[in-house]
Amino acid sequence: MISDQEKPIYQRSLYSWVLTSKWYLQLAMIALIAGLVFLRVLPLEIQKRIVNDVLALGNAMQLLIYCLIYLLAVVFTSALKLAVNGLQTVVGQRALTDMRKELYQHILRLPLSFFRKTTPGTVVACLVTELSASATFIGEAIAVPLSNILTLLAIGGYLIWLNPLLGVVTLSIYPIALFVVPLVQSKVNTSNKSRVDVSNRMASLVTETVSGINEVHAQGSFQSEERKYNVIVERLFKIRIVWTLYRYAVKVTNNLFVGLGPVIVLLLGGYLIMQGKTELGSIVAFLSAQEKLYDPWKELIGFYDTQQDASIRYQKVMQIFEGQSEFNLIGDQAPPERAQGRVEVKDLDFVTANGIKLLDQVNLSIEGGEHVALVGYSGSGKSTLAKCIGQLYSYTGGEVLVDGYSVAGMTKEEVVKTIGFISQDPFIFSGTINDNLLYACDAIADYPDRDTPATPASIDDKIAVLQQTGIFVDVLRFGLNTVLDHDRDRELQKKFLKVRENFQANFGDEFMEHVEFYRQDSYLYHSTVIENLIFGSILNRQGLDYLEEQPQFLAFLDANNLHVPLLETGAELLLQTVDILGTDMPEDRIFFEQTPVLPDEYEGYLEIAAQLHGTPPLELKTADRRLLLKLAFRYIPALHKIIDLQPLLEKLLLNGRKQFKVWSSEQMGVAVSFYSDTEYIQSQSILNNIFYGNLTSDSPKVEDRVNQCIIQLLIEEDLLEAVAAIGMDFDVGNKGDKLSGGQQQKLSIARVLLKKPLILIMDEATSALDNSSQTRIQKLIEQWKGSCTVISVIHRLDLLPSFDKVAVMKSGKIVEFGDPRQLLAEEGVLHELAHGRKR
Template structure:
């Protein structure tokens, strides 16, 4: 198990070839670092003393070459140790993550997500860095230190002995100081983990914090944790820096002795000048490997502590066997369940389940009902091997669930939780999640882990069938219709052409009947239900400066308005709209409802009151800022919705004339800035739905939009395009935790995910609690028609009106089954179920 591995095991397991190459490079590097010292001595004693320029150039060149070689090899060593360290860190994280995923659910009730994240992302980093440096730094620096020391003894044994005598003293003083540093480092790691837990808790409970306005309470708690961490980090840093100060002190003391003793020897002719310079250089350089060794020692101590604390936190055995020991194929089970005297006990001796007995034949359906806290979900989870029961027996086809490999259980069982988790990715990836998990590990996959053999996965028809059955089909279709296609290529080009063809059919077949609800885009027609700006542009802005809200600030657009003789008419329209709005709505509350018939926003009213109060003015003489504001109001004006002022036929004609001029001018000035509407062209920046409509709905009322969508669906079916659009919808990205889906959509997708496996056993733990009555009834009818007699079903049910057709109903109370039988029999007995049903009806 990965948590049992000592830190040095990762060093042994690292790449042998890279380690051997590293040792070879280190050997050459050490020689290249010592060689310049000898060149220093020769330059002074031979080249300079003998005044030999040739020797000076030779020795200086050799000195420079060795320095450059040592620097280059140092870079190579850094690359090699980084590669070794990062590979080791990758393996650590991967193996620990795989281990964490197998830990019991009870472990995650006591361990926050913040702890897991901090451990995997932060705490293991130091261990990875240590593994990368475990050979390079000690070997390089010990060899360098020994080489420099040997060279110093070669130059002068007396001076070498004196200068190196300080290091044993340092070795004696460092360990006690380092032990204190380690203790405070442990406290720092633990305090950081506690702080991470607190942050994770606050983010997880953010709804409660906002709901109760308890920002100050959580802030005070957080500050207390910060204070503890501050105190610990200050003390830890003081001890850590104390080690460095001690090192620096001894390093600074050495030259004093060398100058004193070496100078005396040189004065008395017992030590030549070249040797003294070389010795001083050697002593100065010997500190570098010593310092690196001391730094490495601290890195090792830090890595050892953080690694040990991390592995200790996750040193828990999985509750169940993951894979069969004999590597056999997964076993198919029929689904008969037998439970005898089942007990589930948690810490403190509390029994959540106590003496449960029941049996289900293959294909039977069981409803678990009871009050909240009665143990319904716990029983279902024990059957599904999510929790390991502490007593009694649960058997499937005569095999003990606790002894079954997890792979066999997952192969034969589909589980849907009340609050299902939807993973970041596409609808299709989530839909096929259980199917892919059940595939052999050796199944062919690409670099991203996607299955490359389509024959191993369900067909698109099968996926569509399941999403239709579970009621999420309309959502997937809508996702597809609202998709903006990628740049034109291959199959996408063919799809675009088909969409343009459907656009024409939609206009021809449904245009007359939808004329009251939909305004189609026509080159020579003014769009009453679009703004003046939208009529001028007659396209979809690609660049933000051409968006409707930004047009009034665009120098190109305002110049175009002047050239097209539109500026003054639009200023006049804006002025009229401002005055009419102030006159009619000036004394009313600033409610959005009152402003639906004006392009002026409620928050702008005060500004326009001040404008109107100044009386009539010459518009062309207004400050540029006010002119832009009037233009903005006029450009927002939508004749079909805003009734504050009339829209003259003259201005309409000017806008239509300006439409073609604007297109020509913009295509010359900034091609591609706007996707212009063309009856025979695909609008790249618009979704599929808008490309088919090629128009704008006059209202956003649900029944109108539903009628339009029904017409489009019929055309998609006729053109054999429905599957293609649904396939696109399957690629809709659901966001982190499925946050782009509603609660009901998440439950439907989770149910579809379980149904895709077609398992012999289904466990549904209040799986439809977020669905409306119609959707719940749909799922229940599907279960009764498709799955009864085919799969054994255990359903934790919160709605008692849907349990009548279950084969068995078990009523639970305080961890026990108080009665069990068919719905009719239990109601006839007028026992616990009868009380539950009639109690629910009364409420």
């Protein structure tokens, strides 16, 4: 029989996590609890002795000793309680961490079909929120019931020992409470189940809406999304009210029963004293014991609530993730070396859970190194067939063989080492280009090295695939647009200065029209006002930021007649922005691309704009004037086209540039690096350093020419690899949103090519690329004929001639298979697909 721990996680009980927690921590907890129980009973006996013996005899020393013992008992009780709580937390959180790790491991291996019916929101809510209650329960699972039941028994036993009749009557309340409380708790559980379901639905909806926010904005469907959300929130509101009320009802019911205790003691105890059948000290001990009984009882009821809540949440979570992985990750032995890449598909069927047949008796035979295109109308089963061959879908009938071995029986290790799969919708992970490029190779490296260790991809390998897929120039551009760290890369900076020299000597004249060179006596229309004034960069940590807040700098502006014109420029920029964008503009970056106002600042600037209608800029509050100066400092005439650059301001700034050099040399704490054609400019990108200026042209031909020249210069100085490496450290943003669709697709192709698979499956992998990029990749793949088997789902039929064979699919079947030229010549399905149906 399989033990609970060996079962798949979704079949394990909540209690099994208690048993797998660290045994020595549990033992330590039990030892502490034993001490705690003793210390809880001790004060009762001390109280009785003080009332009955010490007070009657008037022995002060005895009173002092008893009070000291009482005090020590209280202090040690608190210390032990703290220690027990600490251990509970460690045990609970350890179990939660293990549970989360195992569940995540299980989720990642679930079949793709699971993720079509389960939203990311549900997965996140389960892993992050719903399992937390389990941690509380597991931490308390031994300590709380044990300590409190023992305390109850000890205090109960003590009371019966003191006065059997009064003891039994007082304790008789608890069995009644034990019967009534679970009745109310069952109502709590029912509401809690509904709460978990609705919370998961809410998480799913929010995740879906946030993921599809582009579509929501594009369609303007804000109200309908809000309606859907509001319905769920209102439902959750009602459920939570009922759930919370029932939880309070449990507490109130419990308190009611416990509250009856002192009444019974006073009534029956008072009667027994009057009858001389007991002593006053015993009644004092009884009344005190009522309180001491109440604490463990309350904790037990609380624990009961925690246990019920955790069980329900745990069961619900595990129900969601029921299901087994369709493959083994690794086998007992290293996977056999596949050398041919021959693929055979025999009588293959794929039927969905709803009974829809997507593949119907598909047969296909592909020799090793052969290139086969899969084409057909939408829904004909091309992608499904590709996914079955790549083990992404588990087929329901027939088989797929690679070099004679069934794909269904292969471990994932074997599949990823043999097959490279590139999907239509590439996913780029957060991180750098390098992280994404190595994603597939790193995955292989994570499998155990049972024969030869995997060789990490070299920079040359990476550059080669980046070039092959046509993203190398983009990566170089990312590198060239990087601002190097001030204190790092000193040697590199020197080399770039050499490149600058060569650029000026070889290409300076050619690019005269397309580069705005940094010249001391020229205004830079593609740079900010502050860069024009300083003609360099501030080396302090804050750089150019906050200059508008420095009194000495403001005095410098005054002295050079710049303060007022700059304030007026800031005001003009703001008023013009508000005039165009209005007052209710959403914080959408696209609307703010041609104004120095940033989207998140707009609301604050609107208040200043309102004041500007009646107040000159100079009479605004100091803080508002500084904000206007900030706008003026950021103003770039070539970009922020909403206003004209006043000739007077341009003249004053050029004059101020000369004065700034003198002024800054006299200032303490202001370190400036001025633009100089013999020094590297710390604040500028590598590219601007090479140009010693800004590129001003949008012309694709100029850009191509720039790329050619820069690459040539970098090669001459042996810097190409270094710049590519800097470019590979470019952060691609959330889901790669800093890359274009084409760049994302090229990167996803590059990461698979880097692992050099024996069989390459491409599921419309180049559909987001422009024609020239598609052709480039197609030509690259053609070079691998004979060495790499390629199965490619394609949409563009003009690519067919480069394939050895084509399989034409219709309604889940292969209806034609053979040489593409021959099939195109015949008037069959492929001909119809290529030229349309005959009228």
